[in-house]
Amino acid sequence: MKIPLFDVTRQYHEIREEILHAVDEVLRSGRYIMGPNVEAFEKEVAAYLGVKHAIGVANGSDALYIAVKALGVSSGDFVITTAFTFFATASCITRNGAVPIFVDIDPKTFNIDLDQVEDLLKNHPQRDKIKAIIPVHLFGRTVDLERLEKIKNNFAVKVIEDCAQSVGSYWIYSNGRIKKSGSVGDLSTLSFFPTKNLGACGDAGMILTNDDNLADFCKIFRVHGARKKYFHEIEGVNSRLDELQGAILRIKLKYLEQYHEKRIKIASIYNKLFDSLKLDLLETPQVHDDLRCIFHQYVIKVKNGHRDSLKNYLHDKGVETAIYYPLGLHKQKCFAHFEFQPLENTERACEEVLALPIFPELTESEIEYVVKCIEEYFKEARRC
Ligand SMILES: Cc1ncc(COP(=O)(O)O)c(C=O)c1O
Incomplete structure (x- = not known):
């Protein structure tokens, strides 16, 4: 797929x-x-x-x-x-x-x-x-x-x-x-x-x-x-x-609320499926009652240095993912003439984040496939 x-x-x-x-x-x-x-x-x-x-x-x-x-x-x-x-x-x-x-960022919300x-x-x-x-x-x-x-x-x-x-x-x-x-x-x-x-x-x-x-x-x-x-x-x-x-x-503005609702639903399906797997090296986005997140991206955190190998594994399985963002702006070459403080949470996020497919038309079976691939990755990683 x-x-x-x-x-x-x-x-x-x-x-x-x-x-x-x-x-x-x-x-x-x-x-x-x-x-x-x-x-x-x-x-x-x-x-x-x-x-x-x-x-x-x-x-x-x-x-x-x-x-x-x-x-x-x-x-x-x-x-x-x-x-x-x-x-x-x-x-x-x-x-x-x-x-x-x-x-720096709040590591829970980015x-x-x-x-x-x-x-x-x-x-x-x-x-x-x-x-x-x-x-x-x-x-x-x-x-x-x-x-x-x-x-x-x-x-x-x-x-x-x-x-x-x-x-x-x-x-x-x-x-x-x-x-x-x-x-x-x-x-x-x-x-x-x-x-x-x-x-x-x-x-x-x-x-x-x-x-x-x-x-x-x-x-x-x-x-x-x-x-x-x-x-x-x-x-x-x-x-x-x-x-x-x-x-x-x-x-598109006429349909925007529908698009948002579909994304929110997709995020909740991802969260539910991941919750049932109890993968301790993976953190899903938290949902809060005091705000509405419209899930422009669905971004997980992958711990213990597994992020890049999981990304490659998903790529081989046909699942496209992205890293937003691989390098903090305080470390960009074009800003090297400025002096910035190190930003611990930002730097950790750059190493751990992985954006999974999300868009209103994504189907439930596609979401299940993405989660299944991630489950398989961690099963294989445990065996190694
Ligand atoms: C947080 C943020 N700010 C600004 C922009 C810039 O928008 P544009 O690509 O339309 O110039 C983007 C676009 O990706 C963004 O994600």
Whole structure:
């Protein structure tokens, strides 16, 4: 059996007619960049996430870069973030001339450790230069938003939520209120890379904010800083969202809740099957009542140096897996000129994590096959 990590074509086949119709309409309209579909999609995402403004841009990396720029972060400033994430979470800081301060992760959730964030905001020798925090809701799991909001208010520090992997995830506050990821930060960013829970058929991204001034900045920055064409108020960039992507994403947004529910179901099947096997060298993702994880990835931890050999074994059995992430950002060659602290939990995670196939159309028999292969691997490993 061949099981891909992610298969975007299965989803396409289910909604092919709708997509082809929408694509044809756009092509016949002659309006290919930032037209009515992009505008409507922006409004629909804003309503879905409970934010005032949603601003479409070319990709999630640009969304982060523009968000950092919008806060006025520049040379000499620090921004706190996690090193256990995709590169763009940190390059948006350095590309704006600022310096990242990498904080370790909570090993249970893989998300930034908010205790350490708070400690830095209290005790860092140059704490007045810490201009922002960029938490990432990794693998679809929301950071404790209630705590994050308290930190944001208590320390008057700006927050950019990197929601590239978490569109639609939420946190349930102690008073019962539900807030979606992306609705708490001064700015938040989304990626619609094709493999994301809400994936385009190409690149696309979005910036979210409740602040009118920040929204205004982002809206003009994405079009070379011009409110009126050919009159440039600021030195912006070209980061426009395609009308074709807007039209396709509007269709997929209608089904997004169904897609999330299917992923959550798949994760629970994996967890149940693994629980019954009681494999002591394998740790499954925990599920909590106070949040909704949308399982952008289903990531297990494989202990005692078994991760790479299990990965190879699964590859030979036709099961595709991935390692998110093999090297922390604090250890990347391009950042060698900075001095970063070692990050014990991040480094251990880089050695232990393994992402298993997950996408809404994955079948129960495919999940069972993946788990069976893993069971066989550990049986064989025990014999050796
Ligand atoms: C956590 C995180 N941040 C940012 C990005 C960047 O998004 P994009 O690929 O759309 O530029 C990604 C995409 O993989 C991501 O996973």
